[in-house]
Every structure is written in structure tokens, then in C-alpha cells.
Amino acid sequence: MAEKDKKAKESSESEKNQHVDVSEEEAEAQMLAALEEEQLKQNVNASIADFPKFDESKKKSFFEDDKLEFLKDLQLNVYIELGRTKMQIKDILELERGYVIELEKLASEPVDVFVNNKKIAEGEVVVIDKHFGIRITNLLETSERLQGLKS
Secondary structure, X not given: OHHHHHHHHHHHHHHHHOOOOOOHHHHHHHHHHHHHHHHHHXXXXXXXXXXXXXXXXXXXXXXXXXXXXXXXXXXXXXXXXXXXXXXXXXXXXXXXXXXXXOOOOOOOOOEEEEEOOEEEEEEEEEEEOOEEEEEEEEEXXXXXXXXXXXX
16 A cells, blocks of 8 residues: 555656646736736725925925025026017018117016026116126015926
8 A cells, every 4th residue: 555655646746747838828828817816815905195285495404404505506597588579580680780679678677587597586777887787676485486396
């Protein structure tokens, strides 16, 4: 009887060691079925986290009191817009030295101050030692200035 058990054990081991040829598609289908079955067994409960809103302009970093402190030495493009107008191409091609272009803004209106194409303030034109300057008369709210940075 021990010999029968020994032969049965050997035959079951040989069956395990036999290589079964399965096409790649069949193997992939079997794997997908096993994965789907495993996912159904797990039954996961999930929901979206809800965080409170906060003012990003007052973020604190680990090393500095002000999150924007490390940006203070960067150089940015600043330009002043005196006014705008629309012209036809033929008029632009006819421009010559001494030609005057009329702008939509009046001389008494404030000019716009832009930093990297973002309006941050309004001001008035002043002359300082033969150079033009701008006296800031109105700053946009901090939330408005930072609005373009959130993306």
C-alpha cells in the first residue's frame, strides 16, 4: 500500500511540473479575470477629502517667516501703459518721425503699472531730474494681484 501512495504522489508531482501551453491572449484573459475577482473581494470605501480654504499669501515656510521671502531678489519686467489705440496697418506703415499718436486715455487719467503682464497698480507720471517716473496712487488688492499666480 505504501508503494501505491508513493506512485500517486509521484504522478501528482509530475502533473504539477508539466508545462501547459496557453496562448498569450488566454493567459492575459486569465490574469485579468483573477485581478477583477480580487478587486471585487476588496470592496473599498473612498471619498474625496474636503479641506478648508486658506489665504495663500500668508503661507509660512520652514525656514522663513514669509513664504515669498526667497523670491524677493528676483528681477521682473515692469512696464507702464500710458494708453492704447487701434490703428490700421496702412496708418502704421505711414508713421514718420514727429508723428503724434492719440491715445484713448486722457492726460489726467492714471497710468497702469504692470509686472510680468499682470496689472498691479495705477499711478501718475512725474518728472525727476529729466527722467520720467511713476508715483503710485492706487495698488490692487493683494488677492487680485495674486489671482493670476494660482494655477
